[in-house]
Amino acid sequence: MRNDSPWSMATExxxxxxxxxxxxxxxWSARVRALTRLGRxxxxxxxxxxxxxxxxxxxxxxxxxxxxxxxxxxxxxxxQIHALGAKRGxxxxxxxxxxxxxxxxxxxxxxxxLAHQLLDEMPLxxxxxxxxxxxFNSVISGCALHALxxxxxxxxxxxxxxxxxxxxxTLLALVPAAPLSVVPQxxxxxxxxxxxxxxxxxxxxISTYARGGAFGAALARRVFxxxxxxxxxxxxxxxxxxxxxQNGLAVDALDLYRRMRSPEGGGxxxxxxxxxxxxxxxxxxxxxxxxxxxxxxxxxxxxxFRTNVQLCNALINFHARxxxxxxxxxxxxxxxxxxxxxxTALLTGHGMHGNGDVAVSLFERMxxxxxxxxxxxMVGLLSACSHAGLYDEGRKYFSTxxxxxxxxxxxxxYTCMVxxxxxxxxxxxxxxxxxxxxxPADGAVWGxxxxxxxIHKNVEVGEEAFANVVELEPRNAGYYVxxxxxxxxxxxxxxxxxxxxxxxxxxxxxxxxCSYVEHKGRVHLFMADDHSHPQARRIYExxxxxxxxVKEKSSGVRESEVAAAKGRMEKAAAQPLVGIHSxxxxxxFGLLNTEAGSEIVVIKNLRVCGDCHSFLKVVSAxxxxxxxxxxxxxxxxxxxxxxxxxDYW
DNA sequence: GTAGGGTTAG
Numbered sequence: 001m002r003n004d005s006p007w008s009m010a011t012e013x014x015x016x017x018x019x020x021x022x023x024x025x026x027x028w029s030a031r032v033r034a035l036t037r038l039g040r041x042x043x044x045x046x047x048x049x050x051x052x053x054x055x056x057x058x059x060x061x062x063x064x065x066x067x068x069x070x071x072x073x074x075x076x077x078x079x080q081i082h083a084l085g086a087k088r089g090x091x092x093x094x095x096x097x098x099x100x101x102x103x104x105x106x107x108x109x110x111x112x113x114l115a116h117q118l119l120d121e122m123p124l125x126x127x128x129x130x131x132x133x134x135x136f137n138s139v140i141s142g143c144a145l146h147a148l149x150x151x152x153x154x155x156x157x158x159x160x161x162x163x164x165x166x167x168x169x170t171l172l173a174l175v176p177a178a179p180l181s182v183v184p185q186x187x188x189x190x191x192x193x194x195x196x197x198x199x200x201x202x203x204x205x206i207s208t209y210a211r212g213g214a215f216g217a218a219l220a221r222r223v224f225x226x227x228x229x230x231x232x233x234x235x236x237x238x239x240x241x242x243x244x245x246q247n248g249l250a251v252d253a254l255d256l257y258r259r260m261r262s263p264e265g266g267g268x269x270x271x272x273x274x275x276x277x278x279x280x281x282x283x284x285x286x287x288x289x290x291x292x293x294x295x296x297x298x299x300x301x302x303x304x305f306r307t308n309v310q311l312c313n314a315l316i317n318f319h320a321r322x323x324x325x326x327x328x329x330x331x332x333x334x335x336x337x338x339x340x341x342x343x344t345a346l347l348t349g350h351g352m353h354g355n356g357d358v359a360v361s362l363f364e365r366m367x368x369x370x371x372x373x374x375x376x377x378m379v380g381l382l383s384a385c386s387h388a389g390l391y392d393e394g395r396k397y398f399s400t401x402x403x404x405x406x407x408x409x410x411x412x413x414y415t416c417m418v419x420x421x422x423x424x425x426x427x428x429x430x431x432x433x434x435x436x437x438x439x440p441a442d443g444a445v446w447g448x449x450x451x452x453x454x455i456h457k458n459v460e461v462g463e464e465a466f467a468n469v470v471e472l473e474p475r476n477a478g479y480y481v482x483x484x485x486x487x488x489x490x491x492x493x494x495x496x497x498x499x500x501x502x503x504x505x506x507x508x509x510x511x512x513x514c515s516y517v518e519h520k521g522r523v524h525l526f527m528a529d530d531h532s533h534p535q536a537r538r539i540y541e542x543x544x545x546x547x548x549x550v551k552e553k554s555s556g557v558r559e560s561e562v563a564a565a566k567g568r569m570e571k572a573a574a575q576p577l578v579g580i581h582s583x584x585x586x587x588x589f590g591l592l593n594t595e596a597g598s599e600i601v602v603i604k605n606l607r608v609c610g611d612c613h614s615f616l617k618v619v620s621a622x623x624x625x626x627x628x629x630x631x632x633x634x635x636x637x638x639x640x641x642x643x644x645x646x647d648y649w
Numbered sequence: 650g651t652a653g654g655g656t657t658a659g
Contacts, residue, residue: 063651096650098651272656277657317657
């Protein structure tokens with residue numbers, strides 16, 4: 001995307017005027033500079049070489065030419081102009097602009113030794129202070145660009161030792177180069193000289209802090225909150241929004257989006273970067289309404305969006321993760337240029353829907369188009385194989401990671417494989433894979449094995465997995481619940497009590513399950529046994545009626561059970577009932593409030609349990625409705641009495 | 650007339 005900030009527009013339009021046509025009356029050197037500024041580097045150099053300058057090559061054109069050489073990666077041309085400048089006595093310090101341009105060019109091209117040499121040749125005493133500052137800034141920026149943080153800080157110390165004052169530009173290079181633990185110190189230094197609230201520096205601090213997880217996001221937020229309102233620009237909002245989006249704080253990201261657009265936030269118009277962050281959070285949460293609104297905005301206001309690869313990728317990811325694969329596919333097909341992210345987003349979406357074969361063929365097509373898969377694409381592919389039970393394919397692709405694609409499997413790939421093997425019932429093979437890992441297994445890997453043991457009711461392997469996972473993630477209640485359920489399923493009730501006691505002693509509570517449905521632009525959220533919804537009475541009556549119907553249908557239920565269920569129904573409005581999971585409530589709400597024929601979409605934070613799963617299958621048949629449920633690991637589409645997961649999840 | 654800030658997939 002073009003940079004559309006006001007000042008760049010202004011300089012750009014004047015550059016356009018000057019570059020103008022070849023007959024322009026503007027001085028020749030001004031046209032060279034203008035062409036460089038417009039990024040028309042080849043034309044700029046052609047004018048320098050073949051134009052008819054009178055007087056001959058001019059000090060005023062040389063700095064721009066050097067920048068053009070750097071942009072075109074022509075180090076020998078930089079050296080030629082360098083030599084020319086030296087011959088004319090413009091160096092080492094007579095022409096600050098040429099010096100600065102050379103420093104920038106060498107730094108950008110990675111000729112940092114040459115840049116240092118040039119810097120060392122500058123006479124500290126006789127060179128104007130601003131020239132020195134710019135010179136240091138150029139080389140510090142170059143070291144930052146080439147990921148040489150130690151060199152950045154060494155230069156910074158030299159700069160300070162020489163009593164050269166740093167400015168905002170120095171900080172813009174230094175802050176992102178600093179190790180995360182050092183950023184607060186640089187921040188404090190910036191604050192001491194009053195730069196920390198300057199727009200560019202604050203924006204830079206925000207995006208740098210954003211790399212530091214949820215804690216970093218909190219620091220980023222503080223920088224943003226401390227900025228004077230007048231200093232906040234669109235980039236500030238984008239940076240702080242992304243800081244939250246990237247660190248799993250999706251609710252806060254969407255909240256920031258609402259705030260920036262509200263009058264209180266200044267009614268800031270979002271751009272493509274904002275939208276990318278918002279869509280990522282909306283996809284995460286399953287916030288369908290937000291995603292659709294934002295897409296509408298994109299189609300109305302950003303007509304060129306199809307050529308913005310990141311924006312299209314964000315849209316594809318949103319639709320793929322929120323239940324609309326055809327829309328994701330259409331966006332994918334309409335992109336003139338795709339990246340590996342586009343393929344991965346679509347592939348992962350198919351994997352989540354259980355379309356393992358589609359994911360595999362997308363992967364093959366991607367490879368045949370010359371895109372080399374990366375680790376993320378492989379995670380998507382392996383998890384697609386796992387969800388679809390494609391045991392042989394999964395093993396094959398896992399082994400090609402190193403042999404064909406030179407990718408070293410990470411913990412995430414091992415997690416996928418343990419999941420794949422474990423769910424296919426190959427618990428021993430999964431165990432062997434864990435012991436063959438070149439790095440220690442983490443909680444997710446052991447957790448995948450534990451989950452497989454739940455499916456296959458294997459106490460022995462389950463206990464081993466549990467012992468390991470509890471060591472690694474002692475505060476994750478989900479694993480205790482899994483182990484306790486394995487004991488329940490195998491009738492070991494004393495062990496169930498033991499695991500529950502462990503949870504109590506450690507003060508752990510199971511994460512409450514919640515599901516939501518969006519209807520007419522509003523989110524309707526349900527927790528298990530939650531009566532707070534205005535329609536709670538009707539919803540519970542419907543669930544209980546459906547439960548009864550399911551029971552009658554499945555097993556020819558006994559009289560006593562019918563009576564008990566009727567008793568429950570009578571009490572429904574009066575007092576909370578036990579044991580109605582949130583997805584049943586959400587689906588019942590959908591049935592009561594939507595038209596026949598439309599699909600009911602439910603987003604859930606935990607995985608669907610076996611009971612709810614068979615309930616929803618039967619209800620989809622008897623009500624002749626389709627339910628699309630996104631749970632913590634994948635999609636289930638219930639329609640006509642069957643689920644798209646084929647009961648493999 | 651030099652130096653420069655924000656974005657995606659699991």
